[in-house]
Amino acid sequence: MGFIGFLVGFPALVAIAQLFIKDEGTRSVVTKVAAAVTAVAAIVTAIVFFGQAETRLRVSGEWLSTAVLIAEVALCVVIFYLCCKAHRVWIGLLSVLQTALTVWFELAHKHGIFVWSDFVIDKFTIIMLLIIGVIGSAITVYALGYMKDFHAHDHHVADRRPFFFFVMYIFLAAMFALVLSNNLMFMYFFWEVTSVCSFLLIGYTRTKEAERNSFRALWLNLLGGLAFCLAIITLGLSTGFVELERMVFLGRTGADVVLPAALLVFAGLTKAAQMPFSRWLLGAMVAPTPTSALLHSSTMVKAGVFLIIKLAPVLGDNSAGLLAMMAGGMTFLFASFAAISQSNGKKVLAYSTISNLGLIVCCAGIGTFEAAWTAIMLVIFHAVAKSLMFLSVGTAEHHVGSRDIEDFDGLFSEMPQLAVCMSIGICGMFLAPFGMLISKWAAMKAFIDSGHAVLMLVLVFGSSATFFFWTKWLGKITAIVAGKRNIERTVHKEEWFVLKGLAAATVLVCIAFPVISFGAVTPYLGQLYTGTMEVISRSNMIIMAFMVILLVVLPLVAFGRGGNKKMVHVNLAGENQGDDLTFRGSMDIPVPVSLRNWYMEDYFGEKRMLVLGSVLSGVLIVLIFAALLGGVINVF
Numbered sequence: 001m002g003f004i005g006f007l008v009g010f011p012a013l014v015a016i017a018q019l020f021i022k023d024e025g026t027r028s029v030v031t032k033v034a035a036a037v038t039a040v041a042a043i044v045t046a047i048v049f050f051g052q053a054e055t056r057l058r059v060s061g062e063w064l065s066t067a068v069l070i071a072e073v074a075l076c077v078v079i080f081y082l083c084c085k086a087h088r089v090w091i092g093l094l095s096v097l098q099t100a101l102t103v104w105f106e107l108a109h110k111h112g113i114f115v116w117s118d119f120v121i122d123k124f125t126i127i128m129l130l131i132i133g134v135i136g137s138a139i140t141v142y143a144l145g146y147m148k149d150f151h152a153h154d155h156h157v158a159d160r161r162p163f164f165f166f167v168m169y170i171f172l173a174a175m176f177a178l179v180l181s182n183n184l185m186f187m188y189f190f191w192e193v194t195s196v197c198s199f200l201l202i203g204y205t206r207t208k209e210a211e212r213n214s215f216r217a218l219w220l221n222l223l224g225g226l227a228f229c230l231a232i233i234t235l236g237l238s239t240g241f242v243e244l245e246r247m248v249f250l251g252r253t254g255a256d257v258v259l260p261a262a263l264l265v266f267a268g269l270t271k272a273a274q275m276p277f278s279r280w281l282l283g284a285m286v287a288p289t290p291t292s293a294l295l296h297s298s299t300m301v302k303a304g305v306f307l308i309i310k311l312a313p314v315l316g317d318n319s320a321g322l323l324a325m326m327a328g329g330m331t332f333l334f335a336s337f338a339a340i341s342q343s344n345g346k347k348v349l350a351y352s353t354i355s356n357l358g359l360i361v362c363c364a365g366i367g368t369f370e371a372a373w374t375a376i377m378l379v380i381f382h383a384v385a386k387s388l389m390f391l392s393v394g395t396a397e398h399h400v401g402s403r404d405i406e407d408f409d410g411l412f413s414e415m416p417q418l419a420v421c422m423s424i425g426i427c428g429m430f431l432a433p434f435g436m437l438i439s440k441w442a443a444m445k446a447f448i449d450s451g452h453a454v455l456m457l458v459l460v461f462g463s464s465a466t467f468f469f470w471t472k473w474l475g476k477i478t479a480i481v482a483g484k485r486n487i488e489r490t491v492h493k494e495e496w497f498v499l500k501g502l503a504a505a506t507v508l509v510c511i512a513f514p515v516i517s518f519g520a521v522t523p524y525l526g527q528l529y530t531g532t533m534e535v536i537s538r539s540n541m542i543i544m545a546f547m548v549i550l551l552v553v554l555p556l557v558a559f560g561r562g563g564n565k566k567m568v569h570v571n572l573a574g575e576n577q578g579d580d581l582t583f584r585g586s587m588d589i590p591v592p593v594s595l596r597n598w599y600m601e602d603y604f605g606e607k608r609m610l611v612l613g614s615v616l617s618g619v620l621i622v623l624i625f626a627a628l629l630g631g632v633i634n635v636f
Helices: 002-019 024-050 063-085 089-112 123-153 161-180 184-202 208-239 244-252 258-271 279-286 289-298 300-310 319-340 345-366 369-400 416-430 435-450 453-478 493-511 513-528 538-558 606-635
Strands: 054-057 119-122 582-584 590-592
Touching: 002 024, 002 161, 024 123, 024 161, 063 089, 063 184, 063 208, 089 184, 089 208, 119 123, 119 161, 123 161, 123 289, 123 300, 123 369, 123 493, 123 513, 161 184, 161 289, 161 300, 184 208, 184 244, 184 258, 184 279, 184 289, 184 300, 208 244, 208 258, 208 279, 244 258, 258 300, 258 319, 258 345, 258 606, 279 289, 279 345, 289 300, 289 345, 289 369, 300 345, 300 369, 319 345, 319 453, 319 606, 345 369, 345 435, 345 453, 369 416, 369 435, 369 493, 369 513, 416 435, 416 453, 416 493, 435 453, 493 513, 493 538, 513 538
Parallel strands: none
Antiparallel strands: 054 119, 582 590
């Protein structure tokens, strides 16, 4: 219990301290020390518990349950006040409704509900602890330099950095508690805390757009919170338990837990920004880049897929599994298509995130050993590579003056180290033999073995779109444009430390693919599915790991060789003006050099893809719950 208390309590204490720090130097020291301690605590916890198959912990007495219930009511009061202040009372009423249901269930049925273990630490939990503790902490360090530049560029935004860092550390504390919780009542509370934190971070700038998007994120996540609350009540009244682990066990032994599972999947879909709920994550782009990285890579959206993957053994050929499979599959497909038409770097990353989370949800919905293995591996690779990409775009935006990919001409000449970091992140997302593409190979195998031919087509077309937009981006930033001056000397050392660390982590995680699989993922799933299997053979994994090493080592060996190089002027679409940046066009007018991509907006326009995906997913959700509720009513 001491490890759990420290992992949750330390970031919470740091958060409170951040509120009172006004001096920039003090904030820098406190944040760096706190990030180091948090990361080390996560690593030590992983080491201590890794050798154990599973560790269950129960808090004696009812003091923690009472404290959580009081905190839930307090959180509801805060939400309702903020909603009333912004004249959005109906959103506040949604919070009041689910809090009232929770209080009623706790007080009226607490003596009929028994909890065997409040917290569980298994190998999947350890993986999530490392993602939150290491990547999440790194993002807070990156935020030190970024937020300084952010307020230097945006003078109209009030400098509320103490509040910003306060919310970020509360976010980390809540995520630690969420993934450790086995008691669904506890998980539900921390689930709601992350929703409120995302609302506060998205609305940080207090502009009209930020306020609108923050409240959209709040009400959609509260909708998922209501489904979570109903799942707890349904499960508790039907089985007498409110534990996630026991729910999975009962489902595996034949008990009917489809309705609560479907409600929890619905909650996961909202948190993971799956269609038709994806607009809240797209709206989160108005927030400072560290917020985007925190929401998209290591925390908020990962809570949704974490829950659905935990439910994987009771999904599959039932309504809950169909909900996850089809909603995730359609989100993967349409979000990938939508990303093709985007030139805004953060929007491409947002759609890519929604798309990859859709594939993870789809795999979890199949419910087989192979598919669950694939889902967990996708979570790991996506967390590292995508956080690197978001932070790279944030740094580029402050120094290039734009987050538009079309303005990244000559990035390799202007910011060579950043271009390398960004290239590693892109390769990690789509290029063989990096982990994301290998995981998609495993997804293909899982779809074929489970007999889902339609999902196979979804994977093929969605992955083709993914290949298209990542290749465009990679080609853009690696093109050499002569005459550009190096401007990356002004990048803060905190930013470099995190960017280069995440770049190294992206490569190392891919090299450690076999170790992660056979040391953590396979043993975890072996307990749930009473047996293990090789999704990708050990020999193939080792070969791919060596391929990654060669891809990294060979460029380093060749770097700087070749002696004196002859520099020649670039051939342009007219007479080169001598600076390699402009050429003489028609009517003797100087024309700047530009490299432009193809976005096919007429075919893959954002609005069209969102409407199609949201309508299809929305209809699916309505039909599935209509069938489920119809079956429940018929029982009575």
